[in-house]
Amino acid sequence: MQDxxxxxxxxxxxxxxxxxxxxxxxxxxASLRDQAGWDEQCILLPDKDVVTADDIWHQLKLGPRPASVxxxxxxxxxxxxxxxxxxxxxxxxxxxxxx
Amino acid sequence: xxxLFFHPLLEVEGxxxxxxxxxxxxxxxxxxxxxxxxxxxxxxxxxxxSGRVRDVAENGSSLEALELTHYPGLCESLIREDxxxxxxxxxxxxxxxxxRVGRLSPHEVIVLVAVEADRRxxxxxxxMALLEAIKHQAxxxxxxxxxxxxxxxxxxxxx
Numbered sequence: 001m002q003d004x005x006x007x008x009x010x011x012x013x014x015x016x017x018x019x020x021x022x023x024x025x026x027x028x029x030a031s032l033r034d035q036a037g038w039d040e041q042c043i044l045l046p047d048k049d050v051v052t053a054d055d056i057w058h059q060l061k062l063g064p065r066p067a068s069v070x071x072x073x074x075x076x077x078x079x080x081x082x083x084x085x086x087x088x089x090x091x092x093x094x095x096x097x098x099x
Numbered sequence: 100x101x102x103l104f105f106h107p108l109l110e111v112e113g114x115x116x117x118x119x120x121x122x123x124x125x126x127x128x129x130x131x132x133x134x135x136x137x138x139x140x141x142x143x144x145x146x147x148x149s150g151r152v153r154d155v156a157e158n159g160s161s162l163e164a165l166e167l168t169h170y171p172g173l174c175e176s177l178i179r180e181d182x183x184x185x186x187x188x189x190x191x192x193x194x195x196x197x198x199r200v201g202r203l204s205p206h207e208v209i210v211l212v213a214v215e216a217d218r219r220x221x222x223x224x225x226x227m228a229l230l231e232a233i234k235h236q237a238x239x240x241x242x243x244x245x246x247x248x249x250x251x252x253x254x255x256x257x258x
Contacts, residue, residue, distance in 0.1 A: 027170075029168065029170060029238070029240060030168060030240035030242070030251055031240075031251045034251075072170075072173055075170075075172050075173040075176065076173075077173075077177075091170060091173070093170065093238050094240065094251070095253075095254065096234070096235060096236065096237060096238055096239055096240065097234075097239065097240055097241045097251075097252045097253075097254060097255055098167070098169070098198065098210070098233055098234055098237050098238075098239025098240075098241070099150065099198075099209075099210050099230060099231075099233045099234030099237075099239070099255065
């Protein structure tokens with residue numbers, strides 16, 4: 001009985017973590033795309049009360065974030081300690097070279 | 100897209116000033132002279148800048164092509180915010196920004212910036228400031244192609 005309960009609880013936890021509601025979208029651009037080998041990924045939110053943009057960067061395992069890499073959340077530039085929310089679009093932006 | 104902006108402070112003071120701002124990002128070539136003639140109004144002063152792709156790379160070797168990528172949405176909104184702020188700062192009345200993305204050959208036009216005002220000083224100063232803002236604050240990235248190999252450009256060319 002106890003084993004069944006634990007199994008059900010595990011399944012619920014698994015369903016919660018795999019649920020689309022527990023994810024956010026991460027975008028990479030330019031040299032960061034080449035470094036990571038992808039440009040867009042749906043990732044699971046870490047299990048913390050407050051998850052910052054910097055936490056998301058560390059989850060990507062791309063090494064220390066260069067100070068020149070800017071961050072945007074839902075198409076607004078933010079600092080690295082800005083909290084992210086479920087369903088956000090978080091983008092990491094290498095230095096700009098337009099014009 | 101042409102949008103009209105009314106600065107909140109001017110609205111409060113009852114000094115409504117209409118700012119006409121057009122921002123376009125194209126994947127196809129455009130003729131800056133045609134676009135300028137279509138855009139220009141009866142303003143007393145206007146200043147413009149158009150930039151073309153160089154035929155040499157950062158390291159001085161021959162450039163095959165320049166590839167430009169951007170962050171759609173954020174890019175347009177940041178340019179528009181900069182244009183609105185700089186038009187207000189310099190006392191200018193309208194701005195046109197057209198920027199290319201995609202793969203460009205040497206000598207193709209990459210950017211057009213134009214500003215209208217009532218006097219030459221505000222038009223010229225604002226045009227220069229807006230171009231620099233686009234270069235440093237809008238999410239575009241250049242990749243140089245040489246001999247079939249691409250490499251990301253590390254920074255902007257000196258002023």
